[in-house]
Amino acid sequence: MTAPFDLVIRGGTVATASDVFAADIGVRDGRIVQIGEALGEGAETIDATGRFVLPGGIDSHVHLSQPSGEGITMADDFESGTRSALFGGNTTILPFCLQEKGQSIREALKCYHALAEGQCYTDHSFHMIVSDPTAAVLGQELPALVADGYTSFKVFMTYEGLRLNDREILETMDVARRTGALVMVHCENEDAIRYLIGRHEAEGDVAPRAHATTRPVAVEREATHRALSLAEVVDVPVVIVHVSNGPAIEEIARARARGRKVIGETCPQYLMLTADDLEGMDWEGAKFVCSPPPRDKASQDACWTGLESGTFDLFSSDHCPFRYDDSAGKLNPKGRTSFRHIPNGIPGVETRLPILFSEGVMKGRIDLPRFVALTSTNHAKVYGLERKGRIAVGMDADIAIWDPAARRTIRHADLHDGADYSPYEGVPIQGWPTDVILGGKVMIRDGALEGRKGDGRYRPRALPRL
Numbered sequence: 001m002t003a004p005f006d007l008v009i010r011g012g013t014v015a016t017a018s019d020v021f022a023a024d025i026g027v028r029d030g031r032i033v034q035i036g037e038a039l040g041e042g043a044e045t046i047d048a049t050g051r052f053v054l055p056g057g058i059d060s061h062v063h064l065s066q067p068s069g070e071g072i073t074m075a076d077d078f079e080s081g082t083r084s085a086l087f088g089g090n091t092t093i094l095p096f097c098l099q100e101k102g103q104s105i106r107e108a109l110k111c112y113h114a115l116a117e118g119q120c121y122t123d124h125s126f127h128m129i130v131s132d133p134t135a136a137v138l139g140q141e142l143p144a145l146v147a148d149g150y151t152s153f154k155v156f157m158t159y160e161g162l163r164l165n166d167r168e169i170l171e172t173m174d175v176a177r178r179t180g181a182l183v184m185v186h187c188e189n190e191d192a193i194r195y196l197i198g199r200h201e202a203e204g205d206v207a208p209r210a211h212a213t214t215r216p217v218a219v220e221r222e223a224t225h226r227a228l229s230l231a232e233v234v235d236v237p238v239v240i241v242h243v244s245n246g247p248a249i250e251e252i253a254r255a256r257a258r259g260r261k262v263i264g265e266t267c268p269q270y271l272m273l274t275a276d277d278l279e280g281m282d283w284e285g286a287k288f289v290c291s292p293p294p295r296d297k298a299s300q301d302a303c304w305t306g307l308e309s310g311t312f313d314l315f316s317s318d319h320c321p322f323r324y325d326d327s328a329g330k331l332n333p334k335g336r337t338s339f340r341h342i343p344n345g346i347p348g349v350e351t352r353l354p355i356l357f358s359e360g361v362m363k364g365r366i367d368l369p370r371f372v373a374l375t376s377t378n379h380a381k382v383y384g385l386e387r388k389g390r391i392a393v394g395m396d397a398d399i400a401i402w403d404p405a406a407r408r409t410i411r412h413a414d415l416h417d418g419a420d421y422s423p424y425e426g427v428p429i430q431g432w433p434t435d436v437i438l439g440g441k442v443m444i445r446d447g448a449l450e451g452r453k454g455d456g457r458y459r460p461r462a463l464p465r466l
Contacts, residue, residue: 003040003041003042003043004026004028004040004041004042005026005027005028005033005034005039005040005041005042005043006027006028006029006042006043006044006440007026007027007042007043007044007045007046007397007437007440007442008024008025008026008027008039008040008041008042008044008045008046009024009025009027009045009046009048009053009399009401009437010024010039010045010046010047010048010049011024011047011048011049011050012024012025012048012049012051012052012053012401013048013051013052013053014035014052014053014054014391015052015053015054015368015369015371015372015391016055016369016372016377016390016391016392017369017370017372017373017376017377017378017390018369019369020368020369022037023035023036023037024036024037024038024039025039025053025391025397025399026039026040026042027042027397027437027440028440029440030396030397030439030440030441031387031394031395031396031397031440032391032392032393032394032395032396032397033393033394034393035391035392035393044442046401046435046442046445048401048435050403050405051401051402051403051404051434052368052401052402052404053391053399053400053401053402054089054368054371054372054376054391054399054400054401054402055372055376055377055388055389055390055391055395055398055399055400056089056090056091056092056376056388056398056399056400056436056437056438057085057088057089057090057091057092057352057353057375057376057400058090058091058092058093058094058375058376058379058380058383058385058388058389059085059090059092059093059094059316059317059319059349059352059379060093060094060127060314060316060379060382060383061094061241061242061265061267061314061316061317061318061319062081062085062093062094062095062096062316062317062318062319062349063095063096063318063319063320063321063345064076064077064078064081064082064095064115064319065077065078065081065095065112065115066095066096066098066320067098067100068322068343069343071327071328071332071333071334072322072328072329072332072343073322073328073329074320074321074322075321075322075323075329075347075417075418075419075420076319076321076347076417076418076419077115077119077418078095078115078116078119078120078124079119079120079121079453080416080417080418081093081095081319081321081349081417081418082119082120082121082122082124082453082456083121083416083449083453084347084349084350084415084416084417084418085121085122085319085349085350086121086122086436086438086443086444086449086451087350087415087416087433087436087444087449088349088350088351088352088353088354088433089353089354089400089402089433089436090122090349090352090353090400090436091122091123091388091398091399091400091436091437091438091443092122092123092124092125092379092385092388092398092459093122093123093124093349094124094125094126094127094152094379094383095112095116095124095126095127096126096127096128096129096154097109097112097126097127097128097129098129098131099128099129099130099131099132099137100131100132101131101132101161102132103132104136104137104141105128105130105137105141105142105145106141106145108128109126109128109145109150112126113458116458118453118454119453119454120453120454120455120456120457121438121443121451121452121453121455121456122438122456123388123398123438123439123456123457123458123459124456124457124458124459125149125150125383125385125458125459125460125461126150127150127152127153127154127184128142128145128150128152128153128154129153129154129155129156129162130142130153130154130155130164130172131156131161131162131164133164133168133171133172138171138172138174138175142172142175142179142181143175143178143179146175146179146180146181146463147179148460149384149460149461149462150460150461151180151181151182151383151384151461151462151463151464152181152182152183152184152239152383152384152461152464153172153176153181153182153183153184154183154184154185154186154241155168155169155172155183155184155185155186156185156186157169157185157186157187157188157189157190157223157226157227158186158188158189158190158193158223158291159190160190163190166226166230169185169227169230170230170233170234173230173231173234173236173238174234174236176234176236177234177235177236180463180464181463181464182237182238182239182263182382182383182464182466183231183236183237183238183239184238184239184241185227185238185239185240185241186241186242186291187220187223187224187226187227187240187241187248188215188219188220188223188291188292189219189220189222189223189226192218192219192222193214193215193219196213196214196215196216196219197214197340200213200214200339201338201340206337206338206339206340207283207285207339208278208279208280208283208284208285208286208288208289208339208342209275209278209279209285209339210339211278211285211289211291211293211339211340211342212275212278212293212294212295213275214339214340215291215292215293217244217245217247217248217295217299218247220243220244220245220247220248220292221245221247221248221251224240224243224248224251224252225251227240228240228251228252228255228260228262231260231262232255232258232260237260237261237262237263237464237466238260238261238262238263239262239263239264239265239314239382240252240262240263240264240265241265241316241318242265242266242267242270242292242316242318243264243265243266243270243303243306243312244266244269244270244292244293244294244295244299244303245270245292245295245299245302245303246298246299246302249264249302249303249305249306249311252264252311253311261466263313263314263382263466264306264311264312264313264314265312265313265314265315265316266303266306266307266312266314266315266316267315267316267317267318267348267352268315268317268348268351268352268355268356268424269288269290269294269318269346269348269423270292270294270295270299270300270303271300271303271304271355271356271359272300272355272359272423272424272427273288273294273423274294274295274296274297274299274300275293275294275295275296277294277423278293278294283331283336286324286330286331286335286339286342287324287330287346287421287423288346288423289330289339289342289343289344289345289346290318290320290344290345290346291344291345304365307360307365307366307370307374308365308366308370312374313373313374313378313382314374314378314379314382315352315356315374315375316352316379317348317349317351317352318345318346318348319345319346319347319348319349319352319417320344320345320346320347321345321346321347321417321418321419322343322345322419323418323419323420323421324419324420324421325420326420329343329420330342330343346423347415347417347419347421347422347423348422348423348424349417350415350416350417351410351415351422351424351427352375353375353400353433354408354410354429354431354432354433355424355427355429356371356374356375357371357402357404357429357430357431357432358428358429358430358431361404361431362404362430362431376388376389376390377389377390381464381465381466382464382465382466383461383464384461384462384463384464384465385459385461385462386461386462388459396439397437397439397440398437398438398439399436399437400433400435400436400437401433401434401435401436401437402431402432402433402434403431403432403433403434404430404431405430405431406430406431406432406434407428407429407430408428408429408432409426409427409428409429410422410424410425410426410427410428410429411425411426412425434446434447438451438455438456439455439457441455443455
């Protein structure tokens with residue numbers, strides 16, 4: 001007789017964004033079909049006794065295989081990046097597709113799909129980065145792409161070659177208003193940054209630590225206020241990504257008090273690192289160069305408060321990996337001469353969930369449902385992943401089984417990304433995913449990889465549910 005389920009997960013403690021309960025889970029044809037007690041036989045069974053059974057993580061802020069400037073190569077392609085994500089308990093990632101100047105977004109997406117095809121260990125979808133908002137892009141390409149399931153796009157207020165001026169941001173936001181898509185904004189004032197860079201270089205202050213002092217809280221706070229004001233002018237929801245400090249958080253809270261729909265996101269670096277990490281001897285501080293930069297203890301506390309209080313909806317990695325000891329990475333020839341040539345970004349897709357679980361859940365800062373919401377359920381709602389982010393009948397069987405008693409120390413030698421370091425080296429962790437299931441298929445069992453690259457698939461998305 002054929003077993004009624006392809007897979008049964010028995011004896012675990014199931015957590016959703018609203019509840020925690022003991023139950024078995026029955027999976028058939030890649031979906032959850034039953035949740036209850038003493039389920040029937042499965043062709044395969046996992047005993048989850050003493051462990052938590054959670055929705056697979058969704059990391060909605062990831063950079064892979066992204067063009068990063070002449071002579072600079074990103075450390076992770078889709079194979080290594082999704083493998084690393086999987087080992088960290090993630091089953092879906094949303095990388096960015098960068099439109100370069102003069103390129104159509106459709107052509108950029110074609111290139112990214114080719115890079116991802118047959119290489120992924122997790123499911124994936126794409127955000128679009130709009131760097132060249134021509135009349136054709138705004139009037140034709142973006143609306144057509146939204147209809148095809150690319151329902152979010154990002155704009156930058158910093159980085160020459162990427163940043164848009166206020167009018168261009170307004171025009172891009174207007175496409176979101178007309179189509180129902182969602183705009184994400186990187187909030188830093190480029191003109192202020194360039195002024196501070198010039199002042200630092202004139203004084204010979206070019207070591208990695210200067211990256212933080214040329215991107216102070218004020219430039220993020222001002223840009224956050226401006227982005228929220230522009231969204232209010234157009235009357236659209238907006239996502240403020242990788243928020244690093246209290247004053248920017250306060251801007252989000254004030255906008256919400258005015259009745260605006262604002263999604264807030266923060267990342268592990270703003271909980272675990274400070275600007276002091278950029279002080280490393282012999283250019284070691286380059287390992288921690290990212291934008292916005294890490295701040296100070298007060299900013300860490302403010303970000304924790306934002307996670308605990310609900311100001312933040314999303315906890316993402318902003319995984320943007322470069323090798324450190326590499327002429328095509330952090331220590332490229334120009335990068336050795338000035339902080340402004342050091343590639344911005346740090347690895348973190350594999351350690352995102354363990355850090356928040358250990359520092360948040362196990363230390364009592366947040367409860368398990370809040371962890372699930374911040375790392376999976378809210379990402380699915382915000383970005384239109386309709387069958388993901390929840391343990392419920394009918395949902396994709398994307399599941400991570402966690403051992404809350406597991407104790408590890410983060411060592412890059414144990415991780416699976418393409419970088420050559422972790423910014424969290426030596427951090428002690430309690431709680432780690434032991435088994436990861438993607439669409440009903442066991443991809444990681446007892447910490448060992450069983451799935452194959454290509455098991456992960458591209459997923460078009462619906463409009464956001466805000």
